[in-house]
Amino acid sequence: MTFELFIFYVFATVTVASAVVVISSRNPVYSALALVLTFFSCSGIWMLAEAEFLAIVLVLVYVGAVMVLFLFVVMMLDINIAVLSQGFMSYLPVGVGVALAVVAEMALLVGSKYFGADIIPPPERHVAEYNNTAELGNVLYTVHMYAFEIASVILLVAIIAAIVLTLRKRPLTRYQSPEKQVAVRREDRIRVINMKAETEE
Amino acid sequence: MLEMFQTVWAIVPMSLQTLIVILLKIVAIVAPLMLCVAYLTFAERKIIGHMQVRMGPTRVGPRGWLQPIADALKLLMKEIVIPSGSSKGLFLIAPMLSLAPALAAWAAIPFQDGLVLADINAGLLYILALTSVGVYGVIIAGWASNSKYAFLGAMRSAAQIVSYEIAMGFALVGVLIAAGSLNLGDIVRAQEGSLVHWFWLPLFPLFIIYFIAGLAETNRAPFDVAEGESEIVAGFHVEYSGMAFAIFFLAEYANMILIAALAAIMFLGGWLSPFQGIPVLEGAFEWVPPIVWFLAKTSLFLFCFLWFRATFPRYRYDQIMRLGWKVFIPITIAWLMLVGLAVVLELPWWFD
Amino acid sequence: MLENYLPVLVFLGVGMAIGVLPIAMGFLLAPRNPYSEKLSPFECGFEAFEDARMKFDVRYYLVAILFIIFDLEIAFLFPWAIVLDEIGMVGFIAMAVFLGILVIGFIYEWMKGALEWE
Numbered sequence: 001m002t003f004e005l006f007i008f009y010v011f012a013t014v015t016v017a018s019a020v021v022v023i024s025s026r027n028p029v030y031s032a033l034a035l036v037l038t039f040f041s042c043s044g045i046w047m048l049a050e051a052e053f054l055a056i057v058l059v060l061v062y063v064g065a066v067m068v069l070f071l072f073v074v075m076m077l078d079i080n081i082a083v084l085s086q087g088f089m090s091y092l093p094v095g096v097g098v099a100l101a102v103v104a105e106m107a108l109l110v111g112s113k114y115f116g117a118d119i120i121p122p123p124e125r126h127v128a129e130y131n132n133t134a135e136l137g138n139v140l141y142t143v144h145m146y147a148f149e150i151a152s153v154i155l156l157v158a159i160i161a162a163i164v165l166t167l168r169k170r171p172l173t174r175y176q177s178p179e180k181q182v183a184v185r186r187e188d189r190i191r192v193i194n195m196k197a198e199t200e201e
Numbered sequence: 202m203l204e205m206f207q208t209v210w211a212i213v214p215m216s217l218q219t220l221i222v223i224l225l226k227i228v229a230i231v232a233p234l235m236l237c238v239a240y241l242t243f244a245e246r247k248i249i250g251h252m253q254v255r256m257g258p259t260r261v262g263p264r265g266w267l268q269p270i271a272d273a274l275k276l277l278m279k280e281i282v283i284p285s286g287s288s289k290g291l292f293l294i295a296p297m298l299s300l301a302p303a304l305a306a307w308a309a310i311p312f313q314d315g316l317v318l319a320d321i322n323a324g325l326l327y328i329l330a331l332t333s334v335g336v337y338g339v340i341i342a343g344w345a346s347n348s349k350y351a352f353l354g355a356m357r358s359a360a361q362i363v364s365y366e367i368a369m370g371f372a373l374v375g376v377l378i379a380a381g382s383l384n385l386g387d388i389v390r391a392q393e394g395s396l397v398h399w400f401w402l403p404l405f406p407l408f409i410i411y412f413i414a415g416l417a418e419t420n421r422a423p424f425d426v427a428e429g430e431s432e433i434v435a436g437f438h439v440e441y442s443g444m445a446f447a448i449f450f451l452a453e454y455a456n457m458i459l460i461a462a463l464a465a466i467m468f469l470g471g472w473l474s475p476f477q478g479i480p481v482l483e484g485a486f487e488w489v490p491p492i493v494w495f496l497a498k499t500s501l502f503l504f505c506f507l508w509f510r511a512t513f514p515r516y517r518y519d520q521i522m523r524l525g526w527k528v529f530i531p532i533t534i535a536w537l538m539l540v541g542l543a544v545v546l547e548l549p550w551w552f553d
Numbered sequence: 554m555l556e557n558y559l560p561v562l563v564f565l566g567v568g569m570a571i572g573v574l575p576i577a578m579g580f581l582l583a584p585r586n587p588y589s590e591k592l593s594p595f596e597c598g599f600e601a602f603e604d605a606r607m608k609f610d611v612r613y614y615l616v617a618i619l620f621i622i623f624d625l626e627i628a629f630l631f632p633w634a635i636v637l638d639e640i641g642m643v644g645f646i647a648m649a650v651f652l653g654i655l656v657i658g659f660i661y662e663w664m665k666g667a668l669e670w671e
């Protein structure tokens with residue numbers, strides 16, 4: 001077994017094990033953290049496939065951003081753990097059914113005569129100077145420009161949806177606006193009036 | 202002695218040899234880094250002390266030079282209190298999660314031409330990804346402590362870190378456009394020429410924004426609302442004591458040095474001599490090893506970190522969010538487009 | 554390419570170890586005599602009341618969601634930035650349109666007051 005293969009099996013084991021923890025842990029915070037570990041080891045596997053850019057972006061986007069949101073939600077929503085862990089047995093048959101279907105599909109695909117190491121050879125190893133990011137960039141913004149622009153529209157929809165769904169105005173909160181503070185002039189605040197001096201009678 | 206070493210070395214299998222070499226290189230990076238962290242805390246107390254017309258620490262060792270060692274020993278001998286009602290495992294994992302990325306990011310930092318542990322193509326992306334992982338230490342520490350101050354501090358800090366990460370990411374993209382590579386060594390080589398070839402000049406707004414975002418990312422004054430002593434005591438690490446606290450401290454300072462080193466690499470030409478291209482001075486300073494310039498530039502930024510802490514009053518939280526979203530993001534996007542246009546049109550003399 | 558990433562993997566491991574080691578040493582060397590007052594969460598001298606993990610303002614979620622979107626945008630900018638030399642004006646216009654559409658979203662955010670932190 002080569003060293004690379006060894007690393008692959010380490011990552012693969014961690015991925016599967018942490019994925020099991022994600023669905024079996026009773027505490028949602030632990031589940032979320034196990035999911036972080038799953039993403040990490042997935043990124044390791046992608047790296048072994050020499051998808052350098054995608055591997056690091058997986059960490060940047062999923063671990064660094066998406067899971068932070070998940071943690072925010074799980075930590076702050078005050079989820080009742082007891083209620084969440086109920087009904088495990090009643091959902092079990094459905095879950096097992098779906099799992100079996102997926103296994104059957106995979107068996108059909110992997111076991112077919114169109115699949116296997118002898119039909120689809122493993123991709124060639126690249127030299128140290130191989131630049132995955134540049135390869136991607138060269139096609140993404142030219143050949144796949146249309147898909148790329150669609151992506152920005154999807155992101156725009158996401159921005160608008162997020163705002164519409166979560167933004168609540170609370171008229172009672174008070175706050176200062178610095179630009180107004182800076183723009184204040186003396187005349188707005190002070191009125192000098194002429195008063196007659198008071199005299200003792 | 203040397204022969205004996207060579208024979209022993211020859212017996213060691215090849216793969217183990219590579220591993221040992223890598224480990225030795227890592228020690229050669231981490232050990233000086235730890236020393237830097239220790240003496241950065243000392244420098245901080247001395248410099249801010251003198252700025253406020255005090256002496257700073259003077260008692261331990263000659264002129265106080267052994268103070269950081271004494272601090273470390275003291276923290277080592279203090280009890281690690283694990284508060285009741287906390288999640289024990291997470292409570293102890295949190296400091297580790299904030300330290301590991303802060304250290305591992307150093308793998309891609311070039312100290313000199315060719316002097317880098319992992320010369321990876323996606324160097325800058327790797328560092329950005331790792332620093333974005335650092336936020337977990339903060340969130341988990343705050344949640345696991347089961348303390349209101351810690352929780353509040355963690356939430357504030359997390360929202361602040363993610364907000365400024367966007368501005369920082371955009372600023373980094375500006376550097377990439379100008380350099381045309383993600384590799385940090387290539388970024389420095391792209392600045393070859395002279396002082397005015399360095400990216401601080403064409404990317405000046407991004408340079409300033411990067412450094413300010415760096416201050417906010419590391420929760421340093423004036424953006425230290427996460428641990429604002431007068432409001433929430435110490436923020437996310439209020440329940441930590443002894444060595445567990447020391448790890449957070451280490452991570453914060455290692456991150457500070459990282460931000461400073463990155464600023465030196467991306468905007469001030471890394472290991473390049475500032476006298477390049479100047480007729481007489483270039484020759485006069487040729488004997489200086491390039492790594493000295495790199496360290497000097499990094500120290501300059503570190504001094505700014507301390508200087509700002511002594512100078513500016515703390516920002517209010519809404520002002521911090523306003524600065525990050527409403528000021529930095531529009532400026533960076535606009536400047537990115539300008540720099541992109543300059544590169545496409547091949548404007549001299551940074552972009553040709 | 555992969556050989557360049559081996560040091561990174563080792564460094565991540567070493568980073569973890571450096572995090573664990575001092576804490577383990579702390580547990581070995583430091584005294585330990587906990588009692589309930591010492592272990593209670595810090596609360597400025599009050600008795601700690603209720604669970605510290607409370608509900609939080611929805612604004613924090615909004616920041617996190619917007620952060621994801623902008624982070625993705627940055628991920629799209631990275632490959633573009635390094636090949637801009639090669640793809641030239643076509644690539645520049647593609648990105649200008651991309652950013653333009655997202656700036657519309659940003660302006661919407663701004664006008665709606667989603668960036669206002671009250």
